Amino acid sequence: MGSSEATVKRSLLLLETAAMAVLVLLDQVTKIAAEGGLKGKESLVLIPGVLEFFYLENHGAAFGVLQNARGFFLLVTFLAMAAVFYVLFKMPPVRKYLPLRILVVLIGAGAIGNVIDRIAFSYVRDFIYFSLIDFPVFNVADIYVTCATILLALTILFYYKDDHDFDFLYRKKGKDL
Numbered sequence: 739m740g741s742s743e744a745t746v747k748r749s750l751l752l753l754e755t756a757a758m759a760v761l762v763l764l765d766q767v768t769k770i771a772a773e774g775g776l777k778g779k780e781s782l783v784l785i786p787g788v789l790e791f792f793y794l795e796n797h798g799a800a801f802g803v804l805q806n807a808r809g810f811f812l813l814v815t816f817l818a819m820a821a822v823f824y825v826l827f828k829m830p831p832v833r834k835y836l837p838l839r840i841l842v843v844l845i846g847a848g849a850i851g852n853v854i855d856r857i858a859f860s861y862v863r864d865f866i867y868f869s870l871i872d873f874p875v876f877n878v879a880d881i882y883v884t885c886a887t888i889l890l891a892l893t894i895l896f897y898y899k900d901d902h903d904f905d906f907l908y909r910k911k912g913k914d915l
Contacts, residue, residue: 743831746831747827747831750826750831750839751826751827754826754839754842754843757843757847758843758846758847758850761843761844761847761848761851761882762847762850762851762854762879764878765847765848765851765877765878765879765882766851766854768865768877768878769851769855769863769865769877769878772791772793772863772865772877773793773863773865775791776791776792776793776865777793778793779793781867787869787870788868788869788870789866789867789868789869789870790867790869791865791866791867792865792867792875793863793864793865794863794864794865794875795859795861795862795863795864796861796862796863796864796875797860797861808856808860811852811853811856812853812856812857815849815850815852815853815856818845818846818849819846819849819850822842822843822845822846822849823846824907825838825842825907826839826842826843828906828907829906830906837889837893837897838890838893838898840886841886841889841890841893842886842890844882844883844885844886845882845883845886845887845890847879847882848879848880848881848882848883848884848886849879849883850879851877851878851879851882852877852879852880852883862877862879863877864876864877864880865877866878866881
């Protein structure tokens with residue numbers, strides 16, 4: 739890798755880290771607002787029978803599974819963040835990988851947003867409730883992770899179809915496969 743490519747990669751990694759920080763900040767601000775405005779109060783109905791804000795302290799994972807498994811969640815988040823930064827570091831600085839970069843940043847931001855809650859409070863602050871389908875209460879970080887994961891799967895299935903699109907993950911420094 740030439741020095742200009744290395745500079746571009748460092749700049750991209752810095753930009754991606756800054757984007758994650760902004761997304762995490764947005765998640766935390768919404769959680770603080772929800773806690774301050776909703777905790778101990780009736781739900782705030784935005785669209786009757788469809789969407790409400792309802793404060794909930796979630797000690798488990800999605801759909802209430804794995805209640806009080808804080809250590810497990812911290813380990814999984816650490817591994818996920820290691821994978822996020824590994825992929826961002828190894829990814830070539832080319833336009834082709836822009837969708838992948840964005841999705842990986844969203845997943846990382848969501849993971850960090852929820853792990854902050856787990857470390858600070860031992861639970862995650864959730865507050866968005868789709869009453870129309872009785873969907874579990876969730877938060878902005880959950881939106882990042884869920885939407886990005888679905889879009890990542892679709893992107894891998896329909897955009898990155900070449901057999902060598904992910905060779906960058908396995909390539910040793912200075913060697914092509």
